[in-house]
Amino acid sequence: MTQTRIVLAARPDGAPRPEDFAVTSGPIPEPAAGQLLLRTLYLSLDPYLRGRMGSSASHSSGTQPVTLGAVMEGGTVGEVVVSRDPRFVPGDVVAAATGWQQFAVAPAAAVRRLNPADAPVSTALGVRGMPGLTGYAAIREIGRPRPGETVVVAAATGTVGSLAGQMARLEGSRVVGIAGGERKVRWLRAAGFDVALDHRDPDFESNLADATPDGIDVYVESVGGRVRQAVWPRLNRHARVPVCGVASAYSAAATGLDTDADGLMSGLVTRSITLRGFVFSDFEYLRPTFEREVADWLRAGDVVHHEDVVDGLVNAPSAFLGMLAGEHLGKRLVRVAPEPQSEDQASIA
């Protein structure tokens, strides 16, 4: 009894090529106590797998790449063929992550039972599975669009994007979906997106501007590249950008686009890093506490600070240039006029 397995044959340099994979045959393993032999029903193909193939293009995801010669990773839905765990019987269908092979042994504790009566079991890899939860969280926990806001969804026909876009529409937002090609655009229109745009259209950038007259409040990002470049200048203040992937960074092809920014954003995803720009005025509500605490710290000597005072307004340019060059220490100020010595003196003068 042998089975077919697909292994990683080479690490791609840029876009993966067919010869990076090899089809091999191997034995069907025997489950030990507590394990199941699964027949793979569905294997999920997701963009993140490009990263798992390794090479310099993988942007150090923090996860180990697939070993050369090993079976490719991947989420799966499998049928229990042999059960050595009392909780499962042959015929049960489970969600697993047994990769690119026909049969695999998995610990019973590592799989999740599916109820085919609930929905087609394949949805456990899609809208009811990892990408579905991704799109759901992008809207509920990060994007949080409000009625009347404009939500733009990249890769909007994918599982993540299509769920996110539709959720936003249900919550009363205006939703613009972006996809590549006329077929996908038609699908988006049928799915109820308010506007559907083709990023392959030479006029894509101006079409996006026309479609978002009030700017963009939420951008569900998963692609980077040309789409992100078009979206970026239209993001409103306090926009929320749930980033769950940057597909253009998975393969570091020379695109002429700002791939370094894509790499940076990829790093946010793989380590769930929150990057939040801000200015002090966002935090005006902190001012009373802030003033009290800083005053206490200064008084107690818990906090020290340093002022770098330059005298004379005419010296402001050179002081400013020097500051840009980093010659100052602490807070650089220009003393333009002497302080009044006291209120009495000042009112006399």
Place this chain on the structure above:
Amino acid sequence: MTQTRIVLAARPDGAPRPEDFAVTSGPIPEPAAGQLLLRTLYLSLDPYLRGRMGSSASHSSGTQPVTLGAVMEGGTVGEVVVSRDPRFVPGDVVAAATGWQQFAVAPAAAVRRLNPADAPVSTALGVRGMPGLTGYAAIREIGRPRPGETVVVAAATGTVGSLAGQMARLEGSRVVGIAGGERKVRWLRAAGFDVALDHRDPDFESNLADATPDGIDVYVESVGGRVRQAVWPRLNRHARVPVCGVASAYSAAATGLDTDADGLMSGLVTRSITLRGFVFSDFEYLRPTFEREVADWLRAGDVVHHEDVVDGLVNAPSAFLGMLAGEHLGKRLVRVAPEPQSEDQASIA
């Protein structure tokens, strides 16, 4: 009665030069009802002003640049010389934003009275002012370091960084301050930073690695460039990066560093955009609600989805490459084996 004013003479292309400013003289204005004539005491110089000088290097901050020929902007502390508002008398000292000039008229409603008994009035432009609140919010609202975590602060001798770093230390974090030059490094050590590093040191990157054996949990960012590049790979999962500026992006000099990423991050700041990478497993706690709601939406037809099923494991590579090329629609799956027709049939087979 004339006064000295400094105006923007030219928009810099890259690093500003002295000739981008001009010293002029002008009249001392007369306050109208509700206005104050202020004598400038202190003018604040802050990196954001580079952006206000305009030109292509300013990364579209959303604010208008200073008009050519107009007085340069800037935060100020001023003394009331003439008051045409009942709330102020000559000699009062106020925080204002009257720019690079010796005298200016300001609406009384646009200034904030300072009490010189509280602290030196110049601190209203520093540790008790805008940059202080910036550093405070970076720690309290965004970074939120926990005891034992590692906090790295860029530009750590500046007002923002020195307050942020010291607050983190007070809260029990290990704090690494970064600055340029031996003098600043010594200041950081005296201020109680656990480690102080010089980013001009040829060994800066390895010094940072030595100083952060457990990685970095909070990075208070204001500089970009070489410092960010060294910090980035050491950020831990769930790291928080309050970004309040990207100084290396203010002047788009050719540095050989990834300035495009700096430009991207600058955009986050100027519009208070939250950029938060995530993966679905961050949101496992949502799963019960998620499953219930998606099931309801699918049943009601409120949400539709599309599966793109390719048959046969051996077709997985071409299906994957096709997916990376975008040929699929919706969720691409490989059907590796047929689903069991029912539990009875499956257990018979």
